[in-house]
Amino acid sequence: MAAAHYRAPGRFTRAVMNPLVAGLTRLGLPLAGSAVLGVRGRSSGEVRTKPVNPLRLDGERYLVAARGHTQWVRNLRVAGEAELTVGRRSETVRAVELPDDAKAPVLRAYLRAWAWEVGAFFDGVDADATDAELVAIGPRHPVFAISAR
Numbered sequence: 001m002a003a004a005h006y007r008a009p010g011r012f013t014r015a016v017m018n019p020l021v022a023g024l025t026r027l028g029l030p031l032a033g034s035a036v037l038g039v040r041g042r043s044s045g046e047v048r049t050k051p052v053n054p055l056r057l058d059g060e061r062y063l064v065a066a067r068g069h070t071q072w073v074r075n076l077r078v079a080g081e082a083e084l085t086v087g088r089r090s091e092t093v094r095a096v097e098l099p100d101d102a103k104a105p106v107l108r109a110y111l112r113a114w115a116w117e118v119g120a121f122f123d124g125v126d127a128d129a130t131d132a133e134l135v136a137i138g139p140r141h142p143v144f145a146i147s148a149r
Contacts, residue, residue: 028087
């Protein structure tokens with residue numbers, strides 16, 4: 001079932017890489033344009049953080065969930081807004097999820113920018129894929145358009 005698609009991070013990613021990337025980003029040293037996403041938990045109400053790779057495309061900004069329907073995705077759907085932080089700069093953003101048929105250009109640009117980091121989560125589909133191939137994987141990868149609140 002596409003809606004349930006999720007690839008959990010391994011222990012190394014959870015314990016080492018995510019905290020390292022988030023820590024460097026909070027210090028103002030983002031890796032490849034990373035930011036720390038803070039979104040209120042849908043059950044706990046506590047702010048949960050995760051490093052993300054915001055994408056700029058044609059004057060708009062997007063968040064792509066390479067691993068699928070993650071907890072941050074589920075929380076963002078409920079909250080509708082989040083905080084993006086890089087260094088000392090934080091910005092509250094509104095998030096609107098894109099329909100599957102609108103994701104292809106965003107997924108292509110995201111894969112062009114970050115396939116070296118997240119390409120394994122796209123099951124062999126890359127930036128050179130056809131629009132039909134990108135549309136086919138769209139349900140597995142939530143995409144949010146983000147704008148300043």
